[in-house]
Amino acid sequence: MSIQSQKQARWRIDTDLLIPGRGDPIRHATLVYTTDDGEARGQILYAGPLSAVPDAYVSVPCIAHVPVLMPGMWDCHVHLFSDASGNLDALATLPHSLSGMRSARDVAATVNAGFTSLREMGGYGIDFHAAIDEAWIPGPRIYSAGAPISQTAGHGDLHTVPLEVLQDTIKHGLPLCVVDGVDECTKAVRAQIRRGAKVIKIMATGGVMSRIDSPRAAQFTRAELEAMVGEATRTDLSVAAHAHGTEGIVAALKAGVKTIEHGSYLTPEAIELMKEKKAMLVATRCVHVWGVRNPGNMPVESYRKILAVDKANAKSYEAAIKAGIKCALGTDLGMSKAGTDFYHGMNGREFGFAIDAGMTPLQAIEAGTTNGPEMLGPQAPRSGQLKKGYDADLIALSESPLERIGVLAEVDKITHVWKGGKVMKMPGKPVGFV
Ligand SMILES: [Zn+2]
Structure with missing residues (x-):
């Protein structure tokens, strides 16, 4: 047969x-x-x-x-933005049709690598997953957050692009979202729900690839965080927070965020709070390890930041595993550049990093399969x-x-x-x- x-x-x-x-x-x-x-x-x-x-x-x-x-494996943190430059600010001038064409190859490479599900933490997957569902192109199942929600000058802002130009590009479909104040934050969550988000992603601290902010700095006020989590929760969506610095991690958890993405500066108190709130961690070692090893792939400011963040991220991951925090595997991969370490299809390397951080092979496999859907909270599929x-x-x-x-x-x-x-x-x- x-x-x-x-x-x-x-x-x-x-x-x-x-x-x-x-x-x-x-x-x-x-x-x-x-x-x-x-x-x-x-x-x-x-x-x-x-x-x-x-x-x-x-x-x-x-x-x-x-x-x-x-x-089939789950990568719980990827981006389908089809950036090929390593400079996120270039997204503002990337034609959407080009993004779609590049992404067709990216998702094929992903499923060829054994990953049948992606939790997309921001990107065009929110729109083009329909082409996969219709079997038009081969690819994994995509559970997308749509646009990651950021404050002005936050991690999801494109710092060298004039704000008016960025807002105009967002209006025309770029899956980013830059908002301030409770009302705008609430509307931003509703806009992602309207677009079909299966999870809401918020930027609770600065980051590496954004130019001027510090990964240790908390972003969004308490009222803004609570408004976004409240809105998502009413629609049975789980909220994921990009969070490196301790203050932002703690603020996100207190507001009701269920998953911490990166979690680079976890203190014993922050780990205790994660346990108390039953929050999960996605450490994203791939992007940190390969970032440090490839200085030419990002702006100079970002490279300086990643050197410090990588060390903290590795330590926090070890501490979280030791403390029994439930983890899922995610790589933060997202470059449309075949042959580089950041390319889609390299996702399986995250398992080795989980072992380096203290998991047994069986634990790592559970984190890269069974724990994946749990990151979606009430939207978790039986997968x-x-x-x-x-x-x-x-x-x-x-x-x-x-x-x-x-x-x-x-x-x-x-x-x-x-x-x-x-x-x-x-x-x-x-x-x-x-
Ligand atoms: Zn990311």
Whole structure:
């Protein structure tokens, strides 16, 4: 039976090792699933020992026997802005059609690397995910924040672009948002909801790639933070805060933010508060490590900032893991420049950095699969686990990541990718454009 001619309802994949995402791996296992038929999402019907397959599935045709099967991976912090320069201010003059064309290749590279879901923390994915959902171009599922919400002179502002020019470009579709005061903040959240956001992203401190602000400086007032979280919460959306500095992290948590992005200057008190609020962390080591190693890829001011932030970020990540903070993996990748460290498709390197920070291979895999959807709070899809009723988003590997985690960053070792039970990649047939 050809793996390509999938039209029927039920299929089975046998595997030497099934890694479910959460829980213990299972040897000599099988997984039975239905395919996405355009109406219902392809779902897992059974995942467990081959010896215990329910009678109803015994005669389901087996389409592949693979060494390792695990959930499609989640990258919880990416940007689909299609910047190719490393200078974010250039976004103001980037034609949207060019962004769309570049992004088509970016998302194909992402799914080819085994990532079947992206939590996009700002970018054009909010608009063009429809092209993927319609199977017009191959790509992962995209859960987008739309425009990240920033104050004037904040991390989401483009500091060298005249403010009036930037606001005009935003009006014409650039997914950024620069607002001040409670009323504008409230309206900004509503605008992202209207555009289809699955999560709200706010800038609670300065950052590295924005020119003039300090990553340690808190941004937005308490009233503004509370207004944005209140508005999002009423619509069952979780709020993610870009936050490096301690003061901004604490203010965001007190306002009800559920996920801290970067979390570079975590003090013991901030870690305690994260625990108390049941907040999660996405440390984004990739962008820090590769940023330090590639000085030519960003403006000089940004490079100076990243040298300090990287060290703090590594320490905070270790401390958070030790304290038992729930983490998900995110890279902050976002450059449309194939061949660089920041390019889409390099996402799997985040697993190695999670191990460096103190996770076991199994913990890192849980953080890069099962914990991903949990970052979306009430909007979390049933995804990221090989478990009955979950999305049939799966990857097969030629080698076990429990023995060598680096395999998750080696695109040629990720032999198969299924999304909603549909084959996206198989040996000799990578995902298009790459
Ligand atoms: Zn980011």
